[in-house]
Amino acid sequence: MPVEQPSDIYREQLTSLYHGLALWDPNPVENVFTQVSIGDVGYISSEGIFIRMFNVTLPWDDPSNRRLAQPEPYGHLTPASIIRGNFSQVDYYSRNVSREENFGNIHAATHQQWVLVILSQTLRSTYDIFSQNRRCHLYMPGSRRASVSPLRRFS
Amino acid sequence: MFRERIRDNVDNWFNWSRNADLPVDRMDDLILVTGCTLVTSYASAVLDDYVADAQISLVSTLLKNEGASFAWGKIRGTIEYHDSQLKPLCLLRLH
Numbered sequence: 001m002p003v004e005q006p007s008d009i010y011r012e013q014l015t016s017l018y019h020g021l022a023l024w025d026p027n028p029v030e031n032v033f034t035q036v037s038i039g040d041v042g043y044i045s046s047e048g049i050f051i052r053m054f055n056v057t058l059p060w061d062d063p064s065n066r067r068l069a070q071p072e073p074y075g076h077l078t079p080a081s082i083i084r085g086n087f088s089q090v091d092y093y094s095r096n097v098s099r100e101e102n103f104g105n106i107h108a109a110t111h112q113q114w115v116l117v118i119l120s121q122t123l124r125s126t127y128d129i130f131s132q133n134r135r136c137h138l139y140m141p142g143s144r145r146a147s148v149s150p151l152r153r154f155s
Numbered sequence: 156m157f158r159e160r161i162r163d164n165v166d167n168w169f170n171w172s173r174n175a176d177l178p179v180d181r182m183d184d185l186i187l188v189t190g191c192t193l194v195t196s197y198a199s200a201v202l203d204d205y206v207a208d209a210q211i212s213l214v215s216t217l218l219k220n221e222g223a224s225f226a227w228g229k230i231r232g233t234i235e236y237h238d239s240q241l242k243p244l245c246l247l248r249l250h
Contacts, residue, residue, distance in 0.1 A: 069175035
């Protein structure tokens, strides 16, 4: 049986939550771009890093579009509107996950595959995660989201 | 707008990436970003084995610079994990 990379497991498990592709390593590539942006065209490396080739909301000859190679001329897009939103302090769980509060600790456990996404801004949090099957866990203390179309809710 | 753009250009983008020697094997590997979530810090863990009773513990503490510190512990089983290591990933700024 081929060994799957953590980045593949991570993307496979979290993408089913319908918030787009989950990046195992979300750090921007130094000297190429500062953050993922709407209009970026690129691919995901085997390490789970998004590699930006160019951005179609910028002019084709924008200096930032020439970091990997010079793109062919194109007319740049101007999105009519961008929907922006903030995450509130909330925990998201995929199915088959349960949680128990235990004196400030958060304990999630299940006997099946699961994914846990926690979005909270408490000053200090402790998570104890127990497993008996493949799963992944993403913790984001604070986040914002932007999209050119309405976001689908968690299923 | 974005849908038409990728439909009309994905062939060119794929050929362009091949010519640039980028590791894009299939046209389906190309992504046009139409939405994104930005975070100040993160911690992620993946259990990549089917070992019973795997376990990992994460303690997070928010910092004044909008980042967070993380301490992993109680690790049992084959678990890959990492975090943003004190430094804020990016400011909460969208464009």
